[in-house]
Amino acid sequence: MNVALVVERMDVTLGGRERYTAQVAAALACKGVDVTIVCQQAKFESTGVKIVELGRRGALRYSKLANFIADARAYLRKNRFDIVHAMMSLPGADIYQPHGGIAPAALQNRLERRGVLGKIFTRLAWPLNFNRMVSSAFEKQIVKDKSTCCLCVSDKIAHEFKRYFGRVENVRVLFNGVDCPPADTPSRDKWRRQRRGELGIADDEIVFLTAANNFELKGVPQLIHAFAAWQGRTQKRGRLIIVGRGNIAKYQALASRLGAGGKVHFAAVTTEIFQWYAAADVIALLSWYDACGLVLLEAVSWGIPTLTTINAGAAGLVAAGRCGLVVSSPEDRPAIAAALEKLSDVNTRAAMSGAGLKLGPTLTIGRHVDELIELYRQLQKKK
DSSP states (O other), X not given: OEEEEXXXXXXXXXXXXXXXXXXXXXXXXXXXXXXXXXXXXXXXXXXXXXXXXXXXXXXXXXXXXXXXXXXXXXXXXXXXXXXXXXXXXXXXXXXXXXXXOOHHHHHHHHHHTSOHHHHHHHHHHGGGOHHHHHHHHHHHHHHHOTXXXXXXXXXXXXXXXXXXXOOOTTEEEOOOOBOOOOTTOTHHHHHHHHHHHHTTOOTTSEEEEEEESOTTTTTHHHHHHHHHHHHHHOSSOEEEEEXXXXXXXXXXXXXXXXXXGGGEEEEOOOSOHHHHHHHOSEEEEOOSSBSSOHHHHXXXXXXXXXXXXXXXXXXXXXXXXXXXXXXXXXXXXXXHHHHHHXXXXXXXXXXXXXXXXXXXXXXXXXXXXXXXXXXXXXXXXXX
């Protein structure tokens, strides 16, 4: 089977979409699938995976996007693929998999976290983001084509296709999967000592960790507020580690104003995220919107208790599996602070860790790719 995976930039430090594409490509290749990643530019290599870089043409971001879509469609017409699996709005693809959710849901989410004036500004400014408008226009074109399979990483995204587009035909849910080192890897203890030692964190301190490339979207300011409030009234010693890309100076200043400056640490984007997971006792991801974040699934698979919101695509898994806590909103600071206190209890964490480890085998990228290959075969028969 000859499969093309289409993504704008193939750089695993950019976010979950790119990490997912890398993991799926490698796993498909291991299972004998002929895999080609079609992209603008790449910072990625994997045995058995071919990379085709079409370049970036245009002066502005939206023109680069439109040109890449045109170039990708031209390349795919000239080169035969059994399946074209697009991680972006690419008309004519066999599969459209929107990892960040669909455009109208993104707008609604932005409106929901704004005040009255913010809502007015967002509605006025939204059409002026030409890159977003180009992507949205192509998405509408894709959704009208019932031959394109709309592939969803969680039930949340499938519901959004129905709510915003009325699309239920050829919409499939294939729950996300992750590629993790074994939870009992011998390196885990070494990583824990090393990373905590770098920050001067004692063995008995409770470490909460979040990983995000969009601090606002993933509730970083709300987490800092809740963490500072919890530290202000608990006798337990804790730290908060924030791994990712964002305005670090701004959020460090926030932590300092709240009296938690010495307890909140920032780490740059890394391809060694599991070393930081090893240092953590709890993974917190207070998402305003999240299709089905890899961070939560990786935490569950590694037996790390989690804290998230109902806005996360994996929230149902966390709640049903009792491997973490779910709050209603990133703005519910009392509930978040209460959750931090509950998660600071070693027995609570032990129970949640065990529950997560039991779920881990169902969340592997291997399981996900086996189901994906079966979908490829079904779609190939229909062509």
